[in-house]
Amino acid sequence: MKAIATAVLAALAVAAGGKGGPEMTAKLHWHGHDTFRVDGPPVVYVDPYRLPAGQPKADLILITHDHSDHCSPADVARLRGPATVVVAPAAAAAMLPGPVVEIAPGDERTVAGVAVRAIRAYNTDKKFHPKQAGMVGYLFTVGGVSYYHAGDSDHIPEMAGLRPDVALLPVSGTYVMTAAQAAEAARAIRPKVAVPMHYGAIVGSEADAATFSKLLEGSGIEVVVKEKE
Numbered sequence: 001m002k003a004i005a006t007a008v009l010a011a012l013a014v015a016a017g018g019k020g021g022p023e024m025t026a027k028l029h030w031h032g033h034d035t036f037r038v039d040g041p042p043v044v045y046v047d048p049y050r051l052p053a054g055q056p057k058a059d060l061i062l063i064t065h066d067h068s069d070h071c072s073p074a075d076v077a078r079l080r081g082p083a084t085v086v087v088a089p090a091a092a093a094a095m096l097p098g099p100v101v102e103i104a105p106g107d108e109r110t111v112a113g114v115a116v117r118a119i120r121a122y123n124t125d126k127k128f129h130p131k132q133a134g135m136v137g138y139l140f141t142v143g144g145v146s147y148y149h150a151g152d153s154d155h156i157p158e159m160a161g162l163r164p165d166v167a168l169l170p171v172s173g174t175y176v177m178t179a180a181q182a183a184e185a186a187r188a189i190r191p192k193v194a195v196p197m198h199y200g201a202i203v204g205s206e207a208d209a210a211t212f213s214k215l216l217e218g219s220g221i222e223v224v225v226k227e228k229e
Contacts, residue, residue: 020222021192021193021222021223021224022224024145024165024166024192024193025166025193025195025224025226027039027040027142027143027145028147028166028195028226029226029229030195030197030226030227030228030229031048031049031050031051031052031055031228031229032049032050032200032201032228033047033049033050033069033197033198033199033200033201033202034046034047034049034064034069034070034149034151034152034168034170034197034198035047035048035049035050035051036149036168036197037055037056038142038143038147039056040059040142040143041059042059042060042112042113042114042142043056043057043058043059043060044058044059044060044061044062044112044114044140044142045058045060045061045062045079046061046062046063046064046138046149046168047062047063047064047069047070047071047149047151048061048072048075048076048079049069049070049072049075050072050075050201051075051078051079052229055078055079057079057080057081057084058079058080058081058084059081059083059084059085059112059113060084060085060086060087060111060112060114060116061076061079061080061084061085061086061087062087062088062116062138062140062149063076063086063087063088063089063092063093063096064089064092064121064135064136064137064138064149064151064152065089065091065092065121065129065133065135065136065151065152066089066091066092066094066095066135067152069201069202070092070151070152071088071092071095071096073095073096073097076096076097076098077097077098080097080098083112084112085101085111085112086098086099086100086101087100087101087102087103087109087111087116088100088101088102088103089102089103089104089118089134089135089136090102090104090134091133091134103116103118103136104118104134104136105118105119105120105121105134105136105158106118106120114140114141114142115140115141116138116139116140117138117139117140118136118137118138119136119137119138119139119148119150119151119158119159119162120135120136120137120156120158121135121136121137121150121151121152121153121156122135122153122154122156123152123153123154123175123176124154124155124156125154126154126175128152128175129152129153129175129176135151135152135153136151137149137150137151137153138151139162139164145165145166146164146165146166147164147165147166147167147168148162148164148166148167148168148189148191149168150167150168150169150170150185152170152175152176152198153170153176153177154176154177154181155177155181155182155184155185155188159185159188159189160188160189161188161189161190162189162190162191163189163190163191164189164191164192165191165192165193166191166192166193166194166195167186167189167191167193167194167195168195168197169182169185169186169189169194169195169196169197169212170182170196170197170198170199171196171197171198171199171204171208171209171211171212172198172199172203172204172205172208173203173204173208174203174204175198175202175203176198178208179196179208179209179211179212179215180211180215182196182212183212183215183216183219186216186219186221187216187219187221190221191221192221192222193221193222193223193224194212194216194221194222194223194224195223195224195225195226196208196209196212196213196223196225200228206225209225210225213225
């Protein structure tokens with residue numbers, strides 16, 4: 001699916017410096033499911049999983065939790081360079097090769113020159129991601145753009161008022177929020193730009209991304225649907 005931007009920016013959602021969604025997400029690459037790469041410098045990956053060959057080495061790798069479609073030791077090993085920093089909650093850190101900086105919900109770290117804040121991620125009406133497991137999403141800034149990757153989560157109170165420039169939100173349902181719930185979460189988070197994720201691999205489809213986009217029309221939040229790379 002070609003990258004598309006939908007919805008009209010309201011005055012409150014105009015990106016810093018006058019940038020629109022496609023420009024603000026130009027250095028954001030979606031590799032399917034919950035996997036993203038942000039080209040800085042530094043180069044930051046979140047939840048690398050089944051990456052295509054030839055990807056640039058990572059300066060920073062952020063892992064949200066220990067499920068195999070988010071915490072892939074083989075992908076982390078391929079992306080590691082001599083100075084790569086890997087950050088993960090304790091359960092995921094125990095699965096990964098090499099040194100790992102452990103993080104817990106609420107922690108703030110500066111790693112590889114990036115300020116990182118761990119935001120709790122959990123289910124409210126299902127059992128797959130319990131609150132007590134210590135799973136996280138991440139709020140971080142690269143190149144003057146702040147990103148929030150929600151991890152595998154439902155719409156939870158901890159999301160309210162985060163106000164990143166770009167929010168990466170699951171939309172597939174089953175294990176995470178549905179598209180409708182993700183749209184409500186976006187309204188609570190109040191990003192300038194929202195990007196749907198967690199579809200097209202294990203559960204969910206492009207239809208979920210389209211529904212999410214439609215539901216945010218007129219909200220003042222611009223939706224950018226990234227093409228899988």
